[in-house]
């Protein structure tokens with residue numbers, strides 16, 4: 659069995675995130691200064707540090723067996739790979755954006771006009787579907803200033819919090835797609851069993867990062883109401899308490915919903931509501 663080769667972003671916002679998630683899955687590595695390669699201690703896996711946008715094509719070409727990259731970059735590259743897992747991080751959307759006080763209110767009005775973007779392929783497909791034949795201004799970054807520079811009438815760029823748009827007095831005219839960080843694999847599935855083990859390990863980490871463990875005590879008469887609030891991943895664990903009129907519930911809840919769920923549980927009479935972080939899991 660030879661080593662499984664995994665591509666990881668060498669810099670940028672996904673690089674630390676990717677290393678952290680791999681480490682949480684027991685695939686830790688130490689990157690030597692300026693080196694492009696590292697070896698995983700625990701498994702026969704070689705890590706290659708690459709530019710995020712190059713990972714889709716390098717996986718498709720078989721230079722690496724798997725890779726962590728943005729699904730937006732995958733869509734833009736058109737690389738023919740298998741998408742194995744959405745890591746639930748690096749979430750963003752690709753949006754058609756125009757001046758806040760401009761007179762463009764729909765994509766069709768861009769016909770014959772200029773659109774600046776770092777995602778020409780995805781943009782061209784979208785605009786064709788909206789009957790707009792445009793002059794594309796292809797850039798590698800800082801796209802949001804192109805309308806102010808008089809280079810474009812609209813831009814297509816990634817939006818996460820919207821602060822860059824606000825800072826440049828731009829608004830979203832239409833959402834083109836929603837993206838996140840994904841684990842992709844070459845279609846030959848070289849070292850397939852090992853690759854499947856990596857997917858399974860990362861699945862556990864992705865779920866653990868997305869969920870908390872909630873424990874609470876509830877009167878038995880209110881258990882049905884509480885279980886409607888916390889149905890759990892499969893179903894909640896219910897244990898008896900010394901007081902037969904009460905029971906203890908343990909259940910997984912999406913981290914993003916925990917605060918609201920706690921308030922609802924309190925409203926139906928739950929006490930001792932505790933949230934615990936999950937480091938890893940196998941469901």
Ligand SMILES: Nc1ncnc2c1ncn2[C@@H]1O[C@H](COP(=O)(O)OP(=O)(O)OP(=O)(O)O)[C@@H](O)[C@H]1O
Pocket residue numbers: 667669670671672673709710711727728729730731748749750799816817818819837838839
């Ligand atoms: N606000 C965001 N801006 C850009 N990319 C984001 C954002 N939020 C999530 N991402 C994801 O990160 C990917 C960009 O990764 P990259 O390695 O290029 O990071 P970066 O910090 O943008 O680096 P660079 O400064 O070189 O552009 C995007 O393709 C997308 O999948």
Ligand SMILES: O=P(O)(O)OC[C@H]1O[C@H](OP(=O)(O)OP(=O)(O)O)[C@H](O)[C@@H]1O
Pocket residue numbers: 798799800801802815816817818819820821822823
């Ligand atoms: O909605 P926001 O939270 O403001 O994030 C969106 C901005 O972040 C990204 O730029 P980045 O920081 O990657 O710089 P770049 O354009 O040079 O890649 C993206 O290109 C947008 O400009």
Ligand SMILES: [Mg+2]
Pocket residue numbers: 799
């Ligand atoms: Mg960027």
